[in-house]
Amino acid sequence: MTTPLVPADYLDLVSPLRAGADLRARILAITPETDDAATLTLRPSRAWRGHRPGQYVRVGIDIDGVRNWRAYSLTHAPSADGTISITTKAIPDGKVSTHLVRAARPGMLVMLDQATGDFTLPSPLPAKVLFLTAGSGITPVMGMLRHHLGDLADVVHVHAAPTRAAVIFADELRSYAASGRLRLHEHHDDTSGVLDLASLDQIVPDWREREVWTCGPTGLLDAAEAHWEVAGLAQRHHVERFRPTVIEAGDGGTVTFDRAERTVEADGSTPILDAGEDAGVLMPSGCRMGICFGCVVTLREGAVRDLRTGDLTVAEPGDDLPIQTCVNAAAGACHLDL
Amino acid sequence: MTLAPERPVTTAPTTRSRVNSRLSVASDAPRPQRPALTASGRPNPAAHLTPEDIEQIGVELDALREEVMSSRGAKDAAYIRTVIKTQRYIEMGSRAVLLFSAFPPAWVLGTAGLSVSKILENMEIGHNVMHGQWDWMRDPKIHSTQWEWDNASPSRQWKHSHNEIHHTFTNVLGRDNDLGYGILRVDEDQPWTLFYLFQPIWHVSNAVAFEYGIAAYDLELGGYLAKRKRMSDADKATFRADAKEVLTKIRRNMTRDYVIHPLLSLPTGSFLPTMGANLVANVVRNLWTNTVIICGHFPPGIATFEKTSIEGETRGEWYLRQMLGSGNLSGSKAMHVMTGNLSHQIEHHLFPDMPSNRYAEIAPRIRDLMARYDLPYVTGSLPRQASSVYWKVIQLSLPNKVEGRRRRDVILKAAKHFARTGNLGRRY
Numbered sequence: 001m002t003t004p005l006v007p008a009d010y011l012d013l014v015s016p017l018r019a020g021a022d023l024r025a026r027i028l029a030i031t032p033e034t035d036d037a038a039t040l041t042l043r044p045s046r047a048w049r050g051h052r053p054g055q056y057v058r059v060g061i062d063i064d065g066v067r068n069w070r071a072y073s074l075t076h077a078p079s080a081d082g083t084i085s086i087t088t089k090a091i092p093d094g095k096v097s098t099h100l101v102r103a104a105r106p107g108m109l110v111m112l113d114q115a116t117g118d119f120t121l122p123s124p125l126p127a128k129v130l131f132l133t134a135g136s137g138i139t140p141v142m143g144m145l146r147h148h149l150g151d152l153a154d155v156v157h158v159h160a161a162p163t164r165a166a167v168i169f170a171d172e173l174r175s176y177a178a179s180g181r182l183r184l185h186e187h188h189d190d191t192s193g194v195l196d197l198a199s200l201d202q203i204v205p206d207w208r209e210r211e212v213w214t215c216g217p218t219g220l221l222d223a224a225e226a227h228w229e230v231a232g233l234a235q236r237h238h239v240e241r242f243r244p245t246v247i248e249a250g251d252g253g254t255v256t257f258d259r260a261e262r263t264v265e266a267d268g269s270t271p272i273l274d275a276g277e278d279a280g281v282l283m284p285s286g287c288r289m290g291i292c293f294g295c296v297v298t299l300r301e302g303a304v305r306d307l308r309t310g311d312l313t314v315a316e317p318g319d320d321l322p323i324q325t326c327v328n329a330a331a332g333a334c335h336l337d338l
Numbered sequence: 339m340t341l342a343p344e345r346p347v348t349t350a351p352t353t354r355s356r357v358n359s360r361l362s363v364a365s366d367a368p369r370p371q372r373p374a375l376t377a378s379g380r381p382n383p384a385a386h387l388t389p390e391d392i393e394q395i396g397v398e399l400d401a402l403r404e405e406v407m408s409s410r411g412a413k414d415a416a417y418i419r420t421v422i423k424t425q426r427y428i429e430m431g432s433r434a435v436l437l438f439s440a441f442p443p444a445w446v447l448g449t450a451g452l453s454v455s456k457i458l459e460n461m462e463i464g465h466n467v468m469h470g471q472w473d474w475m476r477d478p479k480i481h482s483t484q485w486e487w488d489n490a491s492p493s494r495q496w497k498h499s500h501n502e503i504h505h506t507f508t509n510v511l512g513r514d515n516d517l518g519y520g521i522l523r524v525d526e527d528q529p530w531t532l533f534y535l536f537q538p539i540w541h542v543s544n545a546v547a548f549e550y551g552i553a554a555y556d557l558e559l560g561g562y563l564a565k566r567k568r569m570s571d572a573d574k575a576t577f578r579a580d581a582k583e584v585l586t587k588i589r590r591n592m593t594r595d596y597v598i599h600p601l602l603s604l605p606t607g608s609f610l611p612t613m614g615a616n617l618v619a620n621v622v623r624n625l626w627t628n629t630v631i632i633c634g635h636f637p638p639g640i641a642t643f644e645k646t647s648i649e650g651e652t653r654g655e656w657y658l659r660q661m662l663g664s665g666n667l668s669g670s671k672a673m674h675v676m677t678g679n680l681s682h683q684i685e686h687h688l689f690p691d692m693p694s695n696r697y698a699e700i701a702p703r704i705r706d707l708m709a710r711y712d713l714p715y716v717t718g719s720l721p722r723q724a725s726s727v728y729w730k731v732i733q734l735s736l737p738n739k740v741e742g743r744r745r746r747d748v749i750l751k752a753a754k755h756f757a758r759t760g761n762l763g764r765r766y
Contacts, residue, residue: 065415293470
């Protein structure tokens with residue numbers, strides 16, 4: 001009866017978080033953790049299905065009018081009121097993290113996906129656990145600690161941060177340690193240099209006997225994976241990758257049409273539309289000059305460059321950005337939903 | 339923690355494609371000087387421009403486009419969201435008031451509100467969203483690929499005939515069917531047929547039922563009826579699928595306006611008044627949109643172009659054609675919103691994917707650019723422009739005046755031919 005719209009288009013105006021609405025959340029509070037990190041407490045809409053501690057959630061937020069999606073670990077403790085929280089650290093040039101820490105305000109709506117990820121504790125819980133984290137890599141582990149610490153018999157947590165003041169959740173971690181619920185080793189790069197995993201033999205002499213969960217910058221993850229690999233204990237090592245893919249924008253690249261199962265090499269001055277047509281892919285097309293939007297196709301992953309302006313569009317996995325194929329050329333390997 | 343990498347902003351060197359000549363203001367081969375007269379002997383409004391002038395116009399307009407497009411932001415996003423929200427509240431409010439439309443003041447208020455809501459929905463929202471003006475927000479709920487509008491023509495068919503054909507080939511005789519929609523002769527260079535003798539009638543009936551006119555036009559119903567005997571089975575199947583899509587949409591819209599809404603009004607004895615209110619609102623919307631749209635390309639002073647003139651057309655030449663082939667409407671801010679900012683038809687045709695709320699700010703600069711290059715910027719009030727089109731429709735229902743030929747004789751000859759063959763379409 002509301003054709004061409006659906007009733008939700010009207011209901012969303014008055015009750016965006018109601019049962020049956022798309023998954024989204026209202027920001028209830030923003031709590032500073034350190035100078036450049038903050039926790040956002042969110043009230044998700046009724047469609048939220050919950051999470052397992054350690055998982056992350058993709059959050060879509062409008063910045064300068066443009067929706068940006070990023071994934072953040074869920075950090076909240078079990079809560080009776082159904083609120084959830086994410087913790088983010090503003091990094092230089094990080095548009096979204098900086099916006100969340102500095103510009104977001106309580107009351108704003110953000111879009112959500114359901115929680116996902118397998119960086120979680122198994123059931124039954126392992127007897128001896130080592131958490132190895134650095135920087136904001138502490139966030140998924142904090143989600144686990146807040147839910148499971150009471151059920152874990154033997155926990156060692158090695159955490160590295162640039163300075164003592166830069167430790168996110170410092171008070172809570174230190175109080176856990178003080179009450180003997182876990183053994184905490186803090187490593188501060190400014191006084192001790194970068195953490196050397198060889199020192200684990202002194203810090204955690206029984207590290208070989210522990211199930212380990214590692215999260216932090218790529219350097220730490222690579223070193224830790226190698227360390228456990230060499231020890232023949234790779235199956236004990238669980239890792240959450242800080243940056244699962246890095247999309248390097250270049251000039252031209254391979255264009256893959258996922259559904260047509262076809263891949264072509266395209267140079268930096270050939271519109272993807274032409275590259276696809278030359279390869280025999282059935283491409284939607286229109287004006288071929290960038291005005292009619294008849295050729296729009298979803299870029300699942302990769303980078304493209306606007307031939308008119310040189311503007312770059314980068315899609316991480318999950319971003320699914322619609323692009324005009326007639327005025328965009330490959331700027332690196334691209335995957336299209338076609 | 340952040341799982342996806344943060345993205346530093348990188349500016350990359352611009353590469354230019356040679357695939358479509360309209361992608362670039364520069365050209366591989368030298369471009370010809372424009373002739374002083376068009377093929378039919380009318381003066382060419384751009385005859386004084388050199389190819390270098392036109393390239394320079396293209397460079398200026400590209401820069402202006404870039405300036406505005408790179409400044410799109412939260413304010414623009416808030417604008418379209420406010421318009422959508424306002425329209426939906428007006429619609430819900432009006433439909434609620436119409437539940438009591440047996441009470442005459444409620445009928446008047448509800449009908450007026452519903453008319454305004456339908457106009458906003460078609461013009462400032464539907465037309466512009468489907469142009470991709472808001473795609474940059476990456477909001478799937480306000481996106482050209484997702485949007486469907488309250489109009490008989492399905493968005494997919496509309497985007498093809500409007501965004502692609504009309505906006506690429508604007509005012510090119512024989513390429514842009516929007517020049518008269520196949521039922522009107524709005525330019526002297528369109529050949530006269532006996533069919534056009536009655537075009538004041540076609541014009542008014544098309545205006546009253548405009549949404550169905552557009553749907554038939556987007557469906558290329560006329561072409562199908564004329565050519566179906568020669569069409570391949572595949573083409574016929576495509577047409578039938580498209581026609582089914584249109585009919586399904588019309589049925590849904592009609593059920594909403596003429597069955598469900600009146601039924602909901604039944605308890606207050608307002609069934610028929612509500613049905614009438616929906617009919618009036620649809621007709622008001624049809625008349626208004628038609629009036630606005632005929633002012634975009636049909637008023638006097640707006641140029642048309644021959645097919646041969648766009649061969650190898652550069653981006654600058656395309657811009658030039660858009661400027662000369664469109665006309666604006668002057669008026670208040672409210673008037674601009676109600677026309678979907680198609681009152682800034684020239685600016686819209688230069689940059690069809692620019693958010694409509696930005697046309698007003700670039701209009702003085704476009705006007706200045708056209709003045710500097712001595713090009714006519716056609717603009718006028720809605721009553722003036724619309725009446726000039728109505729007058730043109732009447733004038734051009736007759737064959738052109740030609741020395742040594744009486745118009746009456748041409749009409750009589752056409753009538754005799756029709757009496758003999760039943761063919762209305764012979765050109766004179």
